[in-house]
Amino acid sequence: RKEVEQDPGPFNVPEGATVAFNCTYSNSASQSFFWYRQDCRKEPKLLMSVYSSGNEDGRFTAQLNRASQYISLLIRDSKLSDSATYLCVVRSYNTDKLIFGTGTRLQVFP
Amino acid sequence: GAGVSQTPSNKVTEKGKYVELRCDPISGHTALYWYRQSLGQGPEFLIYFQGTGAADDSGLPNDRFFAVRPEGSVSTLKIQRTERGDSAVYLCASSLDSNSGNTIYFGEGSWLTVV
Numbered sequence: 001r002k003e004v005e006q007d008p009g010p011f012n013v014p015e016g017a018t019v020a021f022n023c024t025y026s027n028s029a030s031q032s033f034f035w036y037r038q039d040c041r042k043e044p045k046l047l048m049s050v051y052s053s054g055n056e057d058g059r060f061t062a063q064l065n066r067a068s069q070y071i072s073l074l075i076r077d078s079k080l081s082d083s084a085t086y087l088c089v090v091r092s093y094n095t096d097k098l099i100f101g102t103g104t105r106l107q108v109f110p
Numbered sequence: 111g112a113g114v115s116q117t118p119s120n121k122v123t124e125k126g127k128y129v130e131l132r133c134d135p136i137s138g139h140t141a142l143y144w145y146r147q148s149l150g151q152g153p154e155f156l157i158y159f160q161g162t163g164a165a166d167d168s169g170l171p172n173d174r175f176f177a178v179r180p181e182g183s184v185s186t187l188k189i190q191r192t193e194r195g196d197s198a199v200y201l202c203a204s205s206l207d208s209n210s211g212n213t214i215y216f217g218e219g220s221w222l223t224v225v
Contacts, residue, residue, distance in 0.1 A: 008150070043201060043216035044153065087152050096141065097166055098214060100152035 003027055006088050006101035013108055017078045021104045023071040023088030031093035033064055035073050038085045038103065047073075047086070078108045112136065114217035116202050122223045123192055131187040131220045135204030142185050143214065144177055145201040153201055159185060160207070192224045 006023045013019050025033075033050035048055065050062040050071055061074040071088055088101040115134040123129050135142050140161055145153035155169040162182045170176070174192075179185040189196055199219040205212040 004152075043218050045216070046213050095166060096160070097143065097155045097158050097169070098153075099155065100145075102150070102152045 001026055002101070003099050004088055004090055004101040006104050008102055008104060010105040010107050013078050013106070015078055015080060015108055015110055017108075018074065018076050019078055019106065020075075021073045021086055021088075021106075023073075023101055025069050025071070025088075025090045025099075027090070027092055027099075028069065029092045030069075030090040032091040033062075033071050034089040034091075034098070035060075035062060035071075036087040036089055036100070038087055040084075044087055044100075075106075078106075080108050080110065082106060083108045114202055114204050114215055116200075116217040116220050118220055119218065120221045120223075122225060125192060125194060125224055127192050129189045129192055129222065131189075131200050131202075131222070133185045133187070133202030133204075133217060135183065135185070135202070136215060138206070139204035139215075140182065140207045141205045141212070141214075142179060143203040143205075144185070144187050145203065145216075146198045147201055147219070148198045156187070156200075189222075192222075194224045197222055197224045 035047040036044040037047040038044040050064045054063045059076045063072045085103040085105045087103045089098050117132045142159040144156040147153045157167040157177050159179045174190045177187045199221045201219045203214045203216040205214045
């Protein structure tokens with residue numbers, strides 16, 4: 001079983017739609033959680049960190065459920081420019097490496 | 111530029127050849143990471159340096175892969191006797207230090223094709 005699991009998609013949604021991505025992680029010692037965005041043939045870039053209390057950044061909302069070892073990302077009012085792959089990432093407290101999921105591909109159409 | 115710089119950006123090599131990929135981290139960043147990403151997959155951890163030493167090399171797939179960071183800045187990933195399965199994009203990243211609160215920044219990657 002992979003340490004971080006995501007539905008690879010693709011998710012095809014119209015502009016203005018709300019879309020949610022989910023991610024599960026297997027290592028209960030995981031301490032830090034992130035969503036990264038990766039455009040085609042580009043490097044991953046940090047979208048947002050995920051905090052236990054949940055956090056919002058504009059149209060993006062991230063949630064963490066430690067008991068279920070589950071992370072989510074909600075995108076409201078989707079834009080064409082949101083089309084990308086969204087990578088779920090975890091980091092354990094006893095190691096400094098980031099563990100990535102396979103990514104979920106989002107395609108927003110007009 | 112001020113970002114993580116990787117060279118070459120593209121490399122085509124023949125099976126069995128030796129390859130070196132270079133990473134120049136953001137100035138002042140002591141932590142440096144190497145990842146490998148294959149098509150349709152997320153980045154896969156290879157090795158991480160804190161300063162000059164390899165703090166965790168558990169992701170190196172076999173002894174054909176080796177990485178160094180002799181002066182605590184530039185790092186080189188070395189692949190011996192390349193195989194077609196080594197074809198991937200090799201991503202380097204750096205952060206201020208290994209503190210979990212620090213953002214990790216990626217370079218644009220070195221795209222390796224083994225023919």
